[in-house]
Amino acid sequence: MSTATLPQPIQLLPAKTIDGKKPTREQVPKGASLCEYCTAKCCRYFALPIDAPTCEQDLDFIRWYLLHDRATVFIEDGTWYLLVHTDCKHLQSDHRCGIYYTRPQICRDYSTANCEFDEDAVYEMYFETSEQVAEYMEARFHSSDAKTLRSPEPSLLPIL
Ligand code: SF4
Numbered sequence: 001m002s003t004a005t006l007p008q009p010i011q012l013l014p015a016k017t018i019d020g021k022k023p024t025r026e027q028v029p030k031g032a033s034l035c036e037y038c039t040a041k042c043c044r045y046f047a048l049p050i051d052a053p054t055c056e057q058d059l060d061f062i063r064w065y066l067l068h069d070r071a072t073v074f075i076e077d078g079t080w081y082l083l084v085h086t087d088c089k090h091l092q093s094d095h096r097c098g099i100y101y102t103r104p105q106i107c108r109d110y111s112t113a114n115c116e117f118d119e120d121a122v123y124e125m126y127f128e129t130s131e132q133v134a135e136y137m138e139a140r141f142h143s144s145d146a147k148t149l150r151s152p153e154p155s156l157l158p159i160l
C-alpha cells in the first residue's frame, strides 16, 4: 500500500530590512524595489466585488461565506467585496513570483506606486465572522431569525 506524502510548508525567508526594521515607503533607497522589503502582501489574498445585500437572504449568503476558513467581507467606497486570505500557489519562499514572465495581467497591472506596502487605512466595514454578519442583519432588518443565530445569554451569577 502506498502512502501519500503531504506537501511540506515552504520555509519563508525574511524580507530585506533597514536597521532591522521594515522601512516606510519613503525610507526605501531610491532605485531599489519596494517589493524587496515586503513579504508579498499583495500575493496573499484575492478580493472580488459582490452585490451589496438588500435583504436578509443576501446577508445570509454572506454569513455562509464567512463560515469558511480565511474568508472575510469588507466594504470600500460603498462596494462590498469578498476577501479570501490565501497565498498564491506560485509565491516562492523569498516572496518573489515563481511565474514572473507568465504572470496574469492583473498582477502585471498592479503597481508599487499605490500598493499596500505600508497601508494602514481601515475599511468602512469589515466582517470576519458569521456572528458579526448575524448581528448586522439583526440591526439592519430587526431580524428575529438572526437572534436565533447568536449564542444564548449566559445565566446570571447567583446573588450571595
Ligand atoms: S507590490 Fe507592494 S504589496 Fe506587492 S510585493 Fe510589492 S511592495 Fe509588497
Ligand code: SF4
Pocket: 042, 043, 088, 089, 090, 091, 092, 096, 097, 098, 099, 100, 103, 104, 107
Ligand atoms: S502570479 Fe506571481 S505576482 Fe501574481 S499573485 Fe502569484 S506570485 Fe504574485
